[in-house]
Amino acid sequence: MARLLRIDYPGAVHHIFFRGNRNENIFLDPSDRLRLLEFLSKVKNRYCVKVYAYCLVDNYVQLLLESGPIHIGYFMRDFLTYYVQSFNRRWERVGHLLQDRYKSILVDKDAYLLILIKCIHSNPVKDGLCLSPEEYLWSSHLEYLGKREPIVERDVVLSYFKDVREYEKFMREGRIEKPSSRKYKRYEFYGDEKFINKTLERISQQKRKEGCSRKELTFEDAEEFLREKFSSDLSTLRRHRDMEIKRYTVVILRDRVHYTLEEISEILGVHFTGISYIYRTSERDGILDEFDEFYNL
Secondary structure, three states, rough: OOOOOOOOOOOOOEEEEEEEEEHHHOOOOHHHHHHHHOOOOOHEEEEEOEEEEEEEEEEEEEEEOOOOOOHHHHHHHHHHHHHHHHHHHHOOOOOOOOOOOOOOEEEEEEEEHHHHHHHEEEEEEEEOOOOOHHHHEEEEEHHHOOOOOOOOOHHHHOOOOOHHHHHHHHHOOOOOOOOOOOEEEEEEEEEOOHHHHHHHHHHHHHHOOOOOOOOOOOHHHHHHHHHHHHHHHHHHHHHOOOHHHHHHHHHHHOOOOOOOOOHHHHOOOHHHHHHHHHHHOOOOOHHHHHHHHHHOO
């Protein structure tokens, strides 16, 4: 059965969960965790994604994210690809690091944002890793306490409270009850029937609406940019030996047109390992900034 594209729209909030293959550890030392947070910070800025909470446990990760103008699936693909490739290189391993597809539940932000932040920060306590959330180094709770440079939207969340002490009181007091999710077809929600129906109607309208604000970039858009910059198009690129042109082409097709590296390999007539090397060693931020400026993204 074909996978449904996850429901998403600008401002959608997602509770995301992924774990290690066969429940094995996906972090082997603190440097792995720091690297994942580094990638999270970098990719969230690229995709204009807001992070409200995270928790990194030995064999799983939970995130609470708000989508930007590009589908959350593209953000997750790049974020997880960066981490998995980095982990495998560092520990000289091959094969799948993560188990299946990551799980994502769409969240009614008004009703469940604070509840889910509390649940995510309390996971290490529930798992017996510490006695209180502030004892655990690898969640965003310490960022809300002002003890670490924030990746999360600290000011937004703390605006729900009088001050940090009131946030701490919220975290300490009361029962921690994870909300029950509701399912519609193969989609999952934290929200009532009204929220679900409103979301489905919004998606339906978005599909019907012409000139949607989310620009879907195409192969032709990439070709137009390359033609302007290098006086070259993709149809003749196989003959080019200029590595700079190839770097621009690979990065744009991968991160803006969202082709797989295998598809790019076929287009350019370059072996997959070569394409992977080009993508991995390119200065992607600079290339993408230039492309985005060209199209006013």
